Amino acid sequence: MTLATAPETAAASRPAALLRRFRTIPGAVFFGMAWLALMVLIAIFADVLRPYDITRMDLMARLSPPGTSGHWLGTDELGRDVLSRLIQSVRVSLVIAFGATIISAVFGTTLGFLAAQFRGAVEHFVVMLADFQAALPFLIMSLAVLAFFGSSMMLLVGLMGFYGWERYARIARGLAISAGAQGYAAAVVQLGATPRRVYLKHILPNVASTLIVSMTLTFPEIILMESGLSFLGLGVQPPDTSLGNMVGFGREYLTTAPWIMLAPAAVIMLTTLSISLVGDWLRDKLDPTIR
Amino acid sequence: MIRFVSLRLLRAVMTVLAVMTFAFLVLRLSGDPAQVLLGPDVPQNIIDDFRADWGLDKPLWQQYLAYLGAILTGDFGLSMRGGAPALDLVLERVPATLMLTIPALLLKLGIGIPAGVYAALHRDSTIDRGVIVLAILGFTVPSFVMGLVLVLIFSIHWHALPSGGFGTWQHAILPAITISVGGIGLLARFSRSAMIEVMGQPYIRTASAKGVKWRDVVRGHALPNAAVPIVTIVGFMVGSLIAGAVVVETIFSWPGIGRLLIVSVSNRDLAVVQCILLLIAAVMVVSNLTVDLLYGLLDPRLRSQPAH
Numbered sequence: 001m002t003l004a005t006a007p008e009t010a011a012a013s014r015p016a017a018l019l020r021r022f023r024t025i026p027g028a029v030f031f032g033m034a035w036l037a038l039m040v041l042i043a044i045f046a047d048v049l050r051p052y053d054i055t056r057m058d059l060m061a062r063l064s065p066p067g068t069s070g071h072w073l074g075t076d077e078l079g080r081d082v083l084s085r086l087i088q089s090v091r092v093s094l095v096i097a098f099g100a101t102i103i104s105a106v107f108g109t110t111l112g113f114l115a116a117q118f119r120g121a122v123e124h125f126v127v128m129l130a131d132f133q134a135a136l137p138f139l140i141m142s143l144a145v146l147a148f149f150g151s152s153m154m155l156l157v158g159l160m161g162f163y164g165w166e167r168y169a170r171i172a173r174g175l176a177i178s179a180g181a182q183g184y185a186a187a188v189v190q191l192g193a194t195p196r197r198v199y200l201k202h203i204l205p206n207v208a209s210t211l212i213v214s215m216t217l218t219f220p221e222i223i224l225m226e227s228g229l230s231f232l233g234l235g236v237q238p239p240d241t242s243l244g245n246m247v248g249f250g251r252e253y254l255t256t257a258p259w260i261m262l263a264p265a266a267v268i269m270l271t272t273l274s275i276s277l278v279g280d281w282l283r284d285k286l287d288p289t290i291r
Numbered sequence: 292m293i294r295f296v297s298l299r300l301l302r303a304v305m306t307v308l309a310v311m312t313f314a315f316l317v318l319r320l321s322g323d324p325a326q327v328l329l330g331p332d333v334p335q336n337i338i339d340d341f342r343a344d345w346g347l348d349k350p351l352w353q354q355y356l357a358y359l360g361a362i363l364t365g366d367f368g369l370s371m372r373g374g375a376p377a378l379d380l381v382l383e384r385v386p387a388t389l390m391l392t393i394p395a396l397l398l399k400l401g402i403g404i405p406a407g408v409y410a411a412l413h414r415d416s417t418i419d420r421g422v423i424v425l426a427i428l429g430f431t432v433p434s435f436v437m438g439l440v441l442v443l444i445f446s447i448h449w450h451a452l453p454s455g456g457f458g459t460w461q462h463a464i465l466p467a468i469t470i471s472v473g474g475i476g477l478l479a480r481f482s483r484s485a486m487i488e489v490m491g492q493p494y495i496r497t498a499s500a501k502g503v504k505w506r507d508v509v510r511g512h513a514l515p516n517a518a519v520p521i522v523t524i525v526g527f528m529v530g531s532l533i534a535g536a537v538v539v540e541t542i543f544s545w546p547g548i549g550r551l552l553i554v555s556v557s558n559r560d561l562a563v564v565q566c567i568l569l570l571i572a573a574v575m576v577v578s579n580l581t582v583d584l585l586y587g588l589l590d591p592r593l594r595s596q597p598a599h
Contacts (some may be wrong), residue, residue: 005335048595105426127302128305128306128309130300131302131306131309132306132307132309132313134306134575134579135306135307135309135310135572135575135576135579136310136313136568136571136575137534137535137571137575138574139537139538140534140552140567140568140571141313143537143553143556144314144317144318144556144564144568145317147559148317148318148556148557148558149317161549189531220431224431224433227433227435228433228434228435228538230436231433231538232537232538232541232553233393244433244435247435247436247439249434251439251542252437253444254442254447255447258443261439265436265439265440268433268436269431269432269436271435272431272433273427273428273431276427276431277427280427
């Protein structure tokens with residue numbers, strides 16, 4: 001009886017200890033979480049929440065200021081509802097950032113593991129790719145690629161997916177090499193596990209928390225990068241809309257109708273700020289190297 | 292040490308070569324510049340002549356070798372619009388960009404590092420909290436939003452500063468501030484955490500315990516050790532002196548490299564875009580190389596056992 005309960009209490013106390021660490025949430029972090037939850041809900045239910053279609057023009061109500069009944073955040077130069085466009089933009093920007101973060105994490109982690117497994121030439125190749133990425137600022141590289149190949153949603157997500165991969169690669173490589181030196185990885189190799197099994201089933205779960213923390217760093221940067229490109233007119237193309245794209249077009253009406261630009265600008269700022277706050281806090285809680 | 296430096300130099304050369312290859316591939320594979328520049332209604336024989344003139348009719352590998360050879364002899368080709376040498380077009384824009392990015396760099400260093408160090412030395416005080424909040428705000432606000440908000444306040448609302456254009460030093464104020472804000476936040480945060488980490492080290496306790504004055508502990512023991520991670524960030528900032536103003540130059544219609552890049556990219560002016568990409572990469576590679584070599588000077592431990 002005692003033999004059976006001992007592991008159970010140990011197992012039960014671990015989540016409890018984890019919960020205790022998460023119990024005291026600072027106000028700013030709580031606000032960040034609430035805002036992010038709101039953004040995710042808006043992105044999921046965008047079709048239901050949108051009062052108007054994003055391309056529907058109301059030429060009698062062009063440039064109405066915020067607070068006009070029926071258009072709570074006003075309308076733009078074609079009489080399109082700013083709130084509806086904002087809701088759609090949140091969805092587009094979040095989908096791009098989310099997709100790109102996943103691609104970047106998978107791509108970077110894979111390269112990092114490959115470098116750790118094969119060392120030698122493979123490792124040199126990965127280091128060279130990282131050097132290349134460090135030499136050419138991402139915005140400049142994206143500008144060249146998007147301008148010459150034309151912007152499409154697929155290309156945009158794919159391109160953004162290259163953002164920050166070297167961070168995952170470096171972390172994954174370092175952690176995999178140190179894991180290889182620890183007993184557990186060597187033990188399963190001795191038992192005849194394939195490298196694939198060792199990396200996916202044994203090393204990956206052990207390094208996951210550090211990688212997730214890196215994702216909270218990459219995510220807001222990708223949002224900023226995509227909105228910067230869309231602002232320059234090379235990201236998301238009309239008639240579709242994204243946060244940066246709205247700011248870019250709203251810029252023309254800065255003097256007469258600043259709300260067109262201010263609403264999406266505020267959403268970008270609050271979202272990236274929230275992710276940074278929550279990410280910092282998560283890093284303090286999860287990252288074993290800091291504790 | 293010699294092995295370290297030569298390996299590092301080799302890597303730098305490889306990187307520049309990789310960027311050259313990238314620029315070549317993207318620009319040549321993305322479509323026929325003859326069609327774009329000459330338009331759809333031009334007779335075939337004129338298109339053929341144009342392609343022959345620019346060497347676009349040869350196989351790709353021949354174009355690549357010719358391109359590498361030309362660059363090594365300092366020939367970056369002629370702009371496809373106007374026919375001026377691409378290198379001249381690019382270089383004449385450099386001073387305008389530096390007029391924004393150098394003051395911005397000075398602002399970043401002059402505000403970011405002292406703020407971060409001060410916050411670290413007064414940990415958990417009100418000023419420390421204030422620095423953290425402002426730093427996070429600083430680098431989460433995208434530069435295009437910051438620029439437009441500054442224009443809204445200082446140009447449209449107060450009529451104090453011009454909203455764009457080039458000419459007097461007043462024109463440079465808003466763009467330079469816009470460029471610097473993110474960097475100030477980043478540096479403040481970085482130097483704060485570097486300083487906090489150093490202040491927790493045993494040698495700081497030892498120095499304090501043997502009676503060294505507090506300011507001498509900070510100046511002689513803490514700051515030099517905190518410098519290593521800070522130099523990495525500063526090196527990156529120096530490297531992006533040329534490239535760091537693309538968005539801001541667009542907002543303020545500033546005639547620098549960034550504007551030229553955007554215009555050349557939309558005109559598909561291959562030679563100019565290639566030249567800008569190479570210039571940006573070269574500056575970046577040189578500053579990364581300098582940082583790596585500086586590590587050796589700042590931290591004697593790294594001299595004997597270089598990583599990679």
